[in-house]
Amino acid sequence: QSALTQPPSASGSPGQSVTISCTGTSSDVGGYDFVSWYQHHPDKAPKLIIYGVTKRPSGVPDRFSGSKSGNTASLTVSGLQAEDEADYYCSSYGGSDNFVVFGGGTKVTVL
Amino acid sequence: QLQLQESGPGLVRPSETLSLSCTVSGASISSDDSCWGWIRQSPGKGLEWIGSIRSGGRTYYNPSLKSRVTTSIDTPKNQFSLQLRSVTAADTAVYFCARLAVSTREFDFWGQGTLVSVSS
Numbered sequence: 001q002s003a004l005t006q007p008p009s010a011s012g013s014p015g016q017s018v019t020i021s022c023t024g025t026s027s028d029v030g031g032y033d034f035v036s037w038y039q040h041h042p043d044k045a046p047k048l049i050i051y052g053v054t055k056r057p058s059g060v061p062d063r064f065s066g067s068k069s070g071n072t073a074s075l076t077v078s079g080l081q082a083e084d085e086a087d088y089y090c091s092s093y094g095g096s097d098n099f100v101v102f103g104g105g106t107k108v109t110v111l
Numbered sequence: 112q113l114q115l116q117e118s119g120p121g122l123v124r125p126s127e128t129l130s131l132s133c134t135v136s137g138a139s140i141s142s143d144d145s146c147w148g149w150i151r152q153s154p155g156k157g158l159e160w161i162g163s164i165r166s167g168g169r170t171y172y173n174p175s176l177k178s179r180v181t182t183s184i185d186t187p188k189n190q191f192s193l194q195l196r197s198v199t200a201a202d203t204a205v206y207f208c209a210r211l212a213v214s215t216r217e218f219d220f221w222g223q224g225t226l227v228s229v230s231s
Contacts, residue, residue, distance in 0.1 A: 036217035051217035089158050093216040099171035105157035
């Protein structure tokens with residue numbers, strides 16, 4: 001099972017925007033609208049911030065947005081805040097043989 | 112509010128079987144074709160999906176771990192469990208349990224995670 005490809009790091013100053021890519025294949029990201037994104041602070045449980053490519057769970061600020069084009073999904077964090085500094089993971093459904101696949105994670109640093 | 116809590120030994124010897132349970136509160140583990148899963152994070156690495164089980168018992172496993180993994184559901188205890196056989200140091204990780212939303216395939220509720228170390 002191959003992990004989805006994410007850049008290892010991204011950064012931005014407070015108030016700026018940062019976009020993280022998540023590249024898969026036509027068998028996972030490109031084949032289904034089942035891409036989700038998780039925010040993970042150290043020693044805490046991962047938190048769902050985007051599901052179904054673009055949807056935000058209740059309570060997640062609209063500064064977080066998701067999109068997809070072809071085999072690549074993206075997460076944009078607008079108006080960066082200090083508390084956004086965390087690891088971010090994408091995930092996709094990959095069919096019955098690859099039920100869940102995660103990306104390698106991107107560490108976002110707020111400068 | 113749905114809550115999940117992992118439990119099990121924090122230390123497992125090499126070649127033995129890692130066994131963890133996840134207790135669900137706030138919802139029935141057998142309701143509405145629900146789906147439950149295990150995810151781990153090894154030190155310094157990213158999240159890795161281990162496997163999932165639906166309330167009806169159908170299982171799905173990470174192909175790279177499939178030969179060593181078994182998941183099961185205990186409806187009376189409102190728990191689901193993970194067994195990982197023949198462990199090595201590479202299986203040292205924080206193990207999370209989570210609920211997988213069946214219709215949209217995301218993990219919407221997570222446990223806090225439990226560290227399992229593999230060492231003699």
